Amino acid sequence: MPTPTGGFANAMATAYRAGQMEQVIALAAQAPETGSADEGIMLWLGLAQQTTHRYDDAAATFRRLSQMRPEVSAYWNNLGLACRQSGDAAASEQAFLTARSLAPGDAEVLYNLGLLYIQQRRWLLARLTLLDAVDLSPHFIEARLQAAHACYICGDNNSQEAMLAGAIDWPPQPAEQALILAAMLAVQGDPDAALRTLAQAELPPEPEAGIMRLRLAAQRIALHERSNQVELARDELQQLPLSAIDRLPPEAPCARAEGWSTHAALAMRAADHAAAAALYRQVLAVATDDQSRASAAFGLAAACNRQGHRDEAWQALLAAHAAQLDIARDVVPELLAADSQPLQMTGRIVSRAAYASWRRLSSPDGRKSPVFVVGFPRSGTTLLEQMLDAHPDFQSMDERAFIHALTERMELVGQHYPADLATLTQTEADQLRAVYFRMVDRVLPGLGQHRLVDKNPLNMLCLPMIMRLFPQARIVLCLRHPCDVLLSCFMQPFRSPAFMVLCSSLQRLARGYVQAFEQWYRHVEVFAPHVLEWRYESVVSQFDDHVARLGQFLEVADASPMARFAEHAQGKRFISTPSYAQVTQGINRHAVNRWHAYREQFEPVLPILRPLIDRLGYTE
Template structure:
């Protein structure tokens, strides 16, 4: 039993004042040890009680509570309130806290415990008043400020919650719960950099803090540092192999990197450990949907559907699957059930892009354009955008243009490796390269590489100091050129794995910028360029929910998308003459109008046999784990024409750009009449 004597009060007040001073200075461990050594004294036990309750350590709080509850005092009744709350009885906890206040109306902790009990009873406004009273009566209490932060976060007032947690940390920087939950709140507010700083501080204090490690990984993933995020998740799993959230986050990361088999394995492991882990279930359905395995996606999501009313993310997933099945009206009916207010930013973005897709399929084009514009405005303020240099892609385009004007001093084309079996598929995003890629991938003796960073890895051999190759005005030494070719070959071999092939088609549309260098390095390589109606290209890029990179951040508005498209096409006009004799153009409209004839011509150019079975979706996707682009939905269907001329549905928005697009329209025989 805790002792409380009148003569102890001045001494206790002095001890508590000194303890708080040292806690504010960060001397946490030593102070807690000394207070534990004074076990049995009410004032110090009360501080320990509230500290360990805040830290969610019932194992440490329990013995302190047992000592305190024997006293018929405010602190004793506050302890009874805490015990009732731990037992899951908020009603009894409320009454005990009221008894504490009756014993001593000046006891700040009594108001704090009443606030906790009311909070758990769902009486938020009453709880907020109690926490404010606790802070008013004891403004130096770190735990009182922490409790305020918790309530404010639950109420969705994230900035105020962050401030309250910060006030708690100013009074006790060693209060782990305040720092951890401030990091969580920063994450909820879409501030992953600030969140990461809090989790890193916790890891500096305790490298074995698994929850801090897990959430640091999540913050890094949000920031786009995927390798570091994966290292964090695997570090958690090394210590706690049955941690369902760690498996969930690892699965989400693998899915983002299109490592489908690994994603499925991780997510199924998470669900085996916790069948109610909703994020794992959603992501597993997402993996299957992206892999065009719709039956499996629906089966994975089905157990979550009864809870859909409380989980907007489940509704979005269900709506997407309805749209994929051709039920745009059903998809919109589901999406209309979602209240967008208060949604996390990423989920709000997902809802808006899906709404735009469904509205487009339903023929409600003005609404679709409005939805996608709103989605792009949201995307433009996302956390990953802050890490991207918006000037990088225009700088690259201008740099390559200047390099060409200077005579393209690069690689001597007399190297031993001619690249005779190589073909580079280039163009502009959303021009039909993915459809053509999947068709050619079904050809005997040919393998395609779908947007893999082969050239991007190899170019480091030409840029040892980080200076882009196009900034040079003298050819590279033969040794550097050989190193580049060898690095490229290794990157291709790594991507092919054990796939046998006589010819490789390496597809990445915007690698069109670097076609001159590739043509120099591999003088016998071929190039396939995909073309599409400029207005369709602009519209399609505007409407994509892209993972942001240097180029895709310029597709948020029609103005920027048109400008970026024209910059690339003007550069292509300067590049095209350099590829004469090694170049084959494929118009998307011709491909979908007469796929057999167009694919036969492409096969003849590549020197391979055409088989009509290449056009069958099941054949061309057989053995292919995942289409890596936003065109994954379209290529899973039989070839259709609905995307050709789609721009006419948005004529009013696109016609103001006709004059700017006219040179490209004229060059390739298109019209906006």
Template sequence: MNRKERRAAARGAGSDRGQNRAARAASLAAEGAGLHGQGDLAGAERCYREALKQDPAQAQAAHYLGLLAAQSGRLAEAERLIRKALTQRPRDAEALRNLAKVELAGGKVEAAEGSVRAALAEAPDDGEAAIVLGAVLAAQGRAADAETALRQALELLPGHPEALNHLGGVLLAEGRFGEAAETFQAALSVAPGFGEALINLGETHLAAGEAERAEKLARQALSGGSHPRLLDLLSRALAARGASSEALEAATAAATAAPQDLQLRYNLAVTQQEAGRWPEAEVSYRAVLAQAPDFTAAWANLGALLQKQERLEEAEAALRKALALDPSHREARLNLATGLEQASRLTEAAEEVQRLEELASDHPATRVLAARLDRRAGRIEAAAERLAEVPPADAPAVLREDWLFERGRNLDRLGQYEEAFAAFADANALAVERGAALRGEQDQSRRLIETLQARFTPEWVGGWSPLVAPERAESPIFLVGFPRSGTTLLHHILAGHSQLAVMEEVEALDAARRGLADLPLGFPDCLESLGEAEAEAARRDYWQAVEGAVVRAPGQRLVDKLPLNLMQLGLAQRLWPEAQIIFALRHPCDVCLSAFMQNFDLNDAMANFLTLKDAGSYYDAVMRLHHTYAQTLPLDEMRVRYEDLLEDFEGEVTRLLAFLGLEWEEGVRDFTATAHKRGRINTPSYSQVTEGLYTRARYRWQHYRPQLEPLIEQVGPWATTFGYPAV
């Protein structure tokens, strides 16, 4: 054999070896596909990888190895491998369909649409590709097109559970809860173990306001087992019906069972936030954001949480971060606008509301905030017009309450008193259901009043053990009064004086009470034999609560402004006999009416203002307790009537400063500037105190006299007690 013949023989042998390697690769790919179908993923992967070693162009091995990578969450690797397969078989409908699935999972929605449409061009009757197309269109928010695609898929693949599940998701997103539930149930009748459809059915019940059904579904599915997403569903169902401690337990279990699932960790943070566990919620949100800095909803909720804690600069930064990630995030923008309005940064708030109106001009929350800004700008008729209709029936109850309270305020300003009262009554009627749990056995405020009223007798107080009294300069000044009596106005007047630091609505005195309640005799019985060490421990509890809540310059005295510390004056007198008390007063009918007109954050005390009857009886109980204190204790107290302050501002403030041993300073006059400097004011009076003195709320109750007759009977006698004309 000559040289030329030897070279030809070698080429033939190489070709045979290449053909053998290709055949071996094809065999390995087929073997891997068999193992893959049997669930032996490790064996399948070995076969696919060996096939690609034998033949790097083996399309099926690359394609299916890509599927394995996708199943493990390695989406970038999956996309690379499937694209490699498509370079060999560019018209492979199955590979195109699976590429679309991977792109969709990776958030590449537009690319996924291109891939799945290419798959359908090759195989128009591919029902699975039609399912993927429906999922892609749903992800784009194209609900009608998605529904069409999924119904076509079901014509090709009748009863296909995945198609039914995706269709149910589209119907759920459109608010067609009944149809969605039926569709998810159809998927479950075909595939009873289809966990995704089961969870989606629970989500539908939750969205439809059927928390008990969602809870029952989750509990049945969890019987005998534990699944993180079912635990999460159970948690949210429990939270929806107000079982916050159980909800927190389930959310914690869900996040613990799947620590890598950021959505579950986020849901835990939401549950912690709703349960009032704010420090824990902040930790959870920040843990989520450490792993996913672009998690928009976590930034938005963190901002809302910080806003509630008065950490306004941090809150604004978090909300603006959320909006930088997603300018259309309505809740973040609404919270930012609300915070700006409450901080009286009205121009900026109006700019944010304009952006909200561009997103959804008719959204109830946007309309309420826009009306509030109109009112604060003096555009009362425009404000009233925005809320002239009844609030949308499908809006959350809390939002409908906001709508009605704001509507009532504007009607009151327009002199339409009968209509205004009806709006306030409707708003409070909605809040009654939320407040119900805070009444009855849980009404700690009334029970405390009853206990203190019975205990504070001249004989009991006369038997108190002697204590060394702190000096007046080392004692707080307590600014008290029934809610809506003008304490916020007095706060900002006093905060303008260089020798005073005012602390707003911190339950420091209650912290001292809770410490004393742990003593063997409990509270208030322990006050009789209170020793020096015990009294000093209670004072430490108080000052520890003060620390961080207010900044005091050297020499400044603390003014502790918390209206309903009026009920705690016995404790204040016991711990600080030299303490001075500023007792803010306003006409009893005006006070109770104004409380009825306010959208308070509900607690057991504020729940007493949801009806005028409760407001009147609560006022009577609080004032009777104060009268008892005045009869049994040497209170160093000055009364300041709101109406007198309006009539003779300088005279009344001069008298108040003299009581405190202070000289007049011009800073007390410019209380509106003091209020603006504070930023957000955490009371319902935040908008009024920035206006300056006005008289429209003085004796407002007279406009509502026909509606207030029962209230007048309850609190009328107190009017004469406090120097007002008989009613």
């Protein structure tokens, strides 16, 4: 016959499984005095308290349980959950760490700890913890999604893609997670999967469901705009009028910000810059996190710049970079030191003497090697990529850091990059090329006989790897006036934490720009690669001549399809770089000498840039 307290525990379990949480709590209150120390009663009480959002009470209950049975990891895990939900982050972390020490193979504990780190914006710890959870349980979808999110914030694109492998087959996600997943799928260049994720999102109960429908609609419209489907975006925007956004309750700032941002982006597309600026100011007034503040401030700067309001544009840029620096502080705190080097590859140099010691290996010829499009970001690389992609002989894969990933692969197996390029065996070099083409095949499974275009601006810093694996490759270096490049970088919301730091001030950006080109020219002198310099200002003024010159360099019989790049770009579903809208508009000179409007701000950095301005053949 069950003991009295055992009978209460059984009754509470039955009520809990039936969803009768208040009955569970009432039964606990009716239990005999000795029931307050009964493990079963306390367990069901704590679970019911958590379910009914009595987080302080749940924390107290699970704290007693963990003191009674300190060897039970599940009690510490539940204590961590209750403390996290009640806002006691320190106690939550300690409880999860204790649970992990008791059950190191429990992926659920690591997942909960990772969520705590996300809540605290401790992104590096969140990434490592959640990746460990996925290692323990590869089919734990919630852990994969949150690990991908942490990798996304940390700029770990390769791990993010690995975490999202197979996401197309995942079951529908709760709406909040669906918004995160859709954003990541879009960045990976799969807007169709992103839209499907939004369409299948599971809504919360009313009235939250109404707010979430608006957020889902705003992200769907933003995806259409980002995919250059502007008319479709405008059609759907009619279902999201400003009046509906204005009627949202004050406790829905995210929905307000997302709705206004969507209207602002399409106002910019329609050249209604004053309306866009007003909307971005509204977003800034309600923004609750650094990412929202940064995005809105960059948008406001662009709108003010188009109106000729330079001072307000510059102030908005300073606010945007301050917000991005706060994001970077959580991810790459070591780079915030004044003497840090965000472009760490600039310090990786191969000397003439080192190159002379390289073991001679066989390699593909020029036509079987990728065409590499390099240059500092915002130098016209996306324009050139779309020109090449418009030609039937070529196929681009959008912007991928595959060459950089090979340098990381060397380091992971104990080889030092670039020093150990000298001693690579033929087998090791072949294996690195195979790894590269496997990564390519995942994004371009139909490459076939097309010549691959690998456009990644900062591959200019990985020239030793390119020359080791593809020494006969054709490389196009995109150039543009350094001040125009820096202004354009300063006005863009880059996603890489290291680039956020690099662009946090014009001085730091100018130093990084000069360091990148110093490394490039040193390596050009060492390796003597097949390089064509593609100067933006000359291209826009003598377009046909430069298309012909490009065709000759790449040994293309008919280069004329490249001239139809704008039409080609309009037909592409996704272009990942900030130039996604500009490249659909054809050639124009609007981007030439833009920096003159901000010459006052550039005066302090001109001494840093002057030697390179002269070397590149530009004038101030």
